[in-house]
Amino acid sequence: MENELYVDSIQFSYNDRFQLLTGVYLSCKIGEVIGLLGRNGTGKSTLMKIIFGSLKPKYAFIKINGKSTKQAFTTREVVYLPQASYLPTAERVSTIVEAMFSDKEKRTLVLNDKRINMLKDQKVYELSGGERRYLEILLLIHQKASYLLLDEPFSEIEPLYVEAIQELILSHKSDKGFIISDHDYQNVLEVSTRITLLKDGGCLEIKDKKELELFYVPEGTFSSK
Numbered sequence: 001m002e003n004e005l006y007v008d009s010i011q012f013s014y015n016d017r018f019q020l021l022t023g024v025y026l027s028c029k030i031g032e033v034i035g036l037l038g039r040n041g042t043g044k045s046t047l048m049k050i051i052f053g054s055l056k057p058k059y060a061f062i063k064i065n066g067k068s069t070k071q072a073f074t075t076r077e078v079v080y081l082p083q084a085s086y087l088p089t090a091e092r093v094s095t096i097v098e099a100m101f102s103d104k105e106k107r108t109l110v111l112n113d114k115r116i117n118m119l120k121d122q123k124v125y126e127l128s129g130g131e132r133r134y135l136e137i138l139l140l141i142h143q144k145a146s147y148l149l150l151d152e153p154f155s156e157i158e159p160l161y162v163e164a165i166q167e168l169i170l171s172h173k174s175d176k177g178f179i180i181s182d183h184d185y186q187n188v189l190e191v192s193t194r195i196t197l198l199k200d201g202g203c204l205e206i207k208d209k210k211e212l213e214l215f216y217v218p219e220g221t222f223s224s225k
């Protein structure tokens, strides 16, 4: 299948005693926002690292736009937002944007973003959690890659920036595919086109909110409102 990130049969363990991922199947097409939910420690971050290629699995079948690969990052079609910030804290926002984009037009586009423009002379350590996370995602969204793996993009950031990041994702959905993992499932649900639940080492497709109540959130979470 063209224009799809496809992973199948992912097996992984950190030690011999426990197999964390036992045969994960996941797919994401351009235009899709996949909400990857799961309880603490089920392996969401591990799965993203395996797909990206920074962690070696026991077995994985990964195909990007019809071509199989061992490490998705080598195809330049996949970028990954790790849970922790990846920006050098002592650098100015404008310096980072210039370093990350050789193309002048792209640089100008990013620097003219309405939120980043007023922060461009600040250093990364001076930004709020939300401003920094927004910048990190903006920098990834403007890369050529078609697929973005976002590990906890909404975690511990101010509501204004949760909304800004949601807007950013939705405004780029037509030409990108997103896989998003976050504990704040409401924020994920608001932008997702599909939900998959990582559970007992595999991925379970969630059809509707009723199924989400059955497997993930407390009964009545959606119906009692």
Ligand SMILES: Nc1ncnc2c1ncn2[C@@H]1O[C@H](COP(=O)(O)OP(=O)(O)OP(=O)(O)O)[C@@H](O)[C@H]1O
Pocket (backbone or CB within 6 Å): 014, 020, 038, 039, 040, 041, 042, 043, 044, 045, 046, 047
């Ligand atoms: N480098 C490591 N060595 C050994 N065990 C690890 C390592 N990294 C993670 N683990 C363990 O593997 C399991 C899965 O971790 P992972 O971070 O992938 O889960 P997660 O679903 O992303 O969790 P959370 O939602 O809390 O971020 C956890 O039990 C974790 O403690």
